[in-house]
Every structure is written in C-alpha cells, then in structure tokens.
Amino acid sequence: MKLQLRAVRVAARSCFAALPAHVANALLHQHADTLGAGGALDVFWLAEGHAQGRSALLTWAGGSSAQNDTLELSHAMCDAIGLPDGAALTVTLRKQLP
Numbered sequence: 001m002k003l004q005l006r007a008v009r010v011a012a013r014s015c016f017a018a019l020p021a022h023v024a025n026a027l028l029h030q031h032a033d034t035l036g037a038g039g040a041l042d043v044f045w046l047a048e049g050h051a052q053g054r055s056a057l058l059t060w061a062g063g064s065s066a067q068n069d070t071l072e073l074s075h076a077m078c079d080a081i082g083l084p085d086g087a088a089l090t091v092t093l094r095k096q097l098p
Helices: 021-030 075-081
Strands: 002-010 017-020 039-046 053-065 070-074 088-094
Touching: 002 017, 002 075, 017 021, 017 039, 021 053, 053 070, 053 075, 070 075
Parallel strands: 002 070, 017 053
Antiparallel strands: 002 088, 017 070, 039 053, 039 088
16 A cells, blocks of 8 residues: 655654554554554655655554644654655555564
C-alpha cells in the first residue's frame, strides 16, 4: 500500500508516526494478525536543495493523525531525519522486516 501524504510536525514525546485515522483503522482491521499494534513505514520525500530524494524507515504504533492527508511526527524526529514540515511524502507500509 502506497500513500501520498504531507508531513506535519506535532508536539509529541514519542518517536512514532501517526497515520490518517481512516488508514490506521483499515490497517488494524485488515492486517491485525501480521501488524499487531503497529508496523514499519518506508517514507520518501524530495529534500530541498538536494538532487536526490531522502528516505527513512519509521515506526507506526497504531496512532492516528488529526487530518486525512497527513503523517504526523514529533519535532525531534523530524529534526533527526531532516524532514521539513509540509513535505510531500510517499509512504509505504512494510509488513515484514528482517
């Protein structure tokens, strides 16, 4: 599953990503046996001033974002991975990790 979302920085103390509520609910219902209470997300974005895009592997623990088209992350996590607020993202759910 690939999603086109927008990055939003939020005041949070966790390092977990929050998906739109409709996506989070669908994932929890459809993949409850393999995801449990979360999963891994491949996130890709084009960084300003860079010729190539950037990516990060993030953890989703079942949380949902306030808006239907956003992936919410804490300020600290965004700073750590160099993700600017409002960046256009391509998000892919990773069901299995080594």
